[in-house]
Amino acid sequence: MTRCAALRVCMTLLASACLLLAGCAATPSRIDPLEPWNRAMFSVHEVVDGNVVKPVAQAYVKYTPEPVRSGVANFFGNIEDLFVGINNVLEGNGNRAGDDFGRVLLNTTFGLGGIFDLASMMGIEKHNQDFGITFGKWGIDQGPYLFVPLFGPTTVRDGTGTVVRAFLGPITYIVTDVPVRNVIYGIGYLNQRAQALDTEGVVDTAAIDKYRFIRNAYLRARRFQVYDGKPPPEQDDEGQ
Amino acid sequence: MIRLPAITALVLGLCVAPAFAQESPDALVKRVAEDVLTTIRSDKDIQAGDIAKIRQVMEVKLVPNFDFVRMTALAMGRNWRTATPEQQKQLTDDFRTLLVRTYAGALSNYRDNTMDYKPLRMNPADTEVVVRTEVKRSGQAPVQIDYSMEKTPEGWKAYDVVVAGVSLVTTYRDEFNDTVKSSGVDGLMKALTNKNRGPAPPPPVK
Numbered sequence: 001m002t003r004c005a006a007l008r009v010c011m012t013l014l015a016s017a018c019l020l021l022a023g024c025a026a027t028p029s030r031i032d033p034l035e036p037w038n039r040a041m042f043s044v045h046e047v048v049d050g051n052v053v054k055p056v057a058q059a060y061v062k063y064t065p066e067p068v069r070s071g072v073a074n075f076f077g078n079i080e081d082l083f084v085g086i087n088n089v090l091e092g093n094g095n096r097a098g099d100d101f102g103r104v105l106l107n108t109t110f111g112l113g114g115i116f117d118l119a120s121m122m123g124i125e126k127h128n129q130d131f132g133i134t135f136g137k138w139g140i141d142q143g144p145y146l147f148v149p150l151f152g153p154t155t156v157r158d159g160t161g162t163v164v165r166a167f168l169g170p171i172t173y174i175v176t177d178v179p180v181r182n183v184i185y186g187i188g189y190l191n192q193r194a195q196a197l198d199t200e201g202v203v204d205t206a207a208i209d210k211y212r213f214i215r216n217a218y219l220r221a222r223r224f225q226v227y228d229g230k231p232p233p234e235q236d237d238e239g240q
Numbered sequence: 241m242i243r244l245p246a247i248t249a250l251v252l253g254l255c256v257a258p259a260f261a262q263e264s265p266d267a268l269v270k271r272v273a274e275d276v277l278t279t280i281r282s283d284k285d286i287q288a289g290d291i292a293k294i295r296q297v298m299e300v301k302l303v304p305n306f307d308f309v310r311m312t313a314l315a316m317g318r319n320w321r322t323a324t325p326e327q328q329k330q331l332t333d334d335f336r337t338l339l340v341r342t343y344a345g346a347l348s349n350y351r352d353n354t355m356d357y358k359p360l361r362m363n364p365a366d367t368e369v370v371v372r373t374e375v376k377r378s379g380q381a382p383v384q385i386d387y388s389m390e391k392t393p394e395g396w397k398a399y400d401v402v403v404a405g406v407s408l409v410t411t412y413r414d415e416f417n418d419t420v421k422s423s424g425v426d427g428l429m430k431a432l433t434n435k436n437r438g439p440a441p442p443p444p445v446k
Contacts, residue, residue: 077380128381195380198349206342208415208431216414217406224405229384231405 031145032215038147042211045149053150057193071115073195076188077126078107078114083165084129091129091137099124128225131161136226145215152196153218265389265396266360268305269371273355276301280347294344302343307390307397308336314399315412319420319428327425334432335412341436353377367391 143156
């Protein structure tokens with residue numbers, strides 16, 4: 001009887017060890033501890049985006065004349081430049097921030113509210129910068145990777161940056177008429193989605209596993225940005 | 241390894257190779273990139289979204305300047321040595337096809353952009369260099385594209401492309417590693433073949 005019980009315990013232990021191992025094999029890595037959840041969200045995203053958002057974005061690209069689209073992209077890009085500048089200040093990049101604020105000043109006035117990117121034509125380069133990068137430079141860890149439907153790849157740190165950015169408006173505070181504001185938001189979202197169409201086509205052709213490909217490319221690109229284009233070599237035992 | 245049509249190989253071998261045998265890696269990158277971009281911009285079929293035509297241009301102009309065996313070996317990492325020579329050859333061919341297909345799609349996106357070539361600092365004795373370039377896009381921050389190049393008897397060849405800090409080889413190392421881990425080298429070969437058999441990328445809407 002006791003032997004039988006012992007055997008049963010043994011068997012149970014063995015079975016759970018097997019389960020654990022099997023679990024481990026499918027268990028996500030350190031960078032993506034929420035992988036099963038994220039993959040589910042990615043599937044949701046693929047369905048909703050593929051059936052609704054993407055076709056709308058494609059129609060937008062197809063039926064809107066290029067000068068109009070470029071004006072829309074410049075308008076929203078100009079607002080973003082303000083926050084690029086703020087983040088460059090937070091990171092201590094005075095010269096870059098000067099360029100960014102110069103761009104905003106020039107494009108908002110002579111560029112008719114940002115519709116024309118005169119600054120780029122004059123050789124004042126646009127920069128990539130956001131709160132996620134600033135937090136990274138301050139030494140804040142990126143935390144778990146997240147895939148958010150209709151938003152895309154992010155991390156806890158970068159997502160926090162996006163929320164901070166969203167709170168700062170400024171469209172929320174300037175445009176008080178709710179329907180008008182919603183239209184502006186809608187166009188802004190469409191503009192972003194349309195800009196991603198090209199890259200997405202490339203990922204579709206390139207990736208064996210689209211979810212994994214996007215995650216790894218996203219995390220590497222963010223690392224590159226946090227280290228200002230000079231990331232230390234990755235710890236990786238597979239290299240040659 | 242690289243199967244070019246015989247006539248192209250002949251033309252390349254007779255005219256191009258001797259003329260550019262001493263070409264520096266940055267000059268090579270610039271010449272090839274400008275050549276490809278000029279063709280893409282001027283060709284009516286490509287403008288209309290003919291991906292097959294872009295691939296043909298790539299086969300002739302780009303493929304000879306890449307070392308696909310090394311790219312595949314790097315992307316496979318430690319799994320490369322566990323593959324048989326036949327598997328290695330098959331993997332290299334499939335990976336090459338996949339990259340050509342991917343690049344054909346990516347290049348057609350870049351046709352409205354201009355390239356900026358950074359000056360290269362190298363010693364005459366160097367056999368490995370990184371050539372840095374930038375794609376300028378209107379209304380967006382420029383994208384940095386770096387080519388890792390090696391010196392071979394046939395001139396300089398690229399073995400990795402790093403776009404905005406994302407290395408092609410490293411990205412595929414993750415892809416290949418995970419696939420080999422879950423379904424072995426055979427599984428990876430099957431995945432690559434299936435991927436290549438899939439529908440060609442849709443022409444960009446513009």
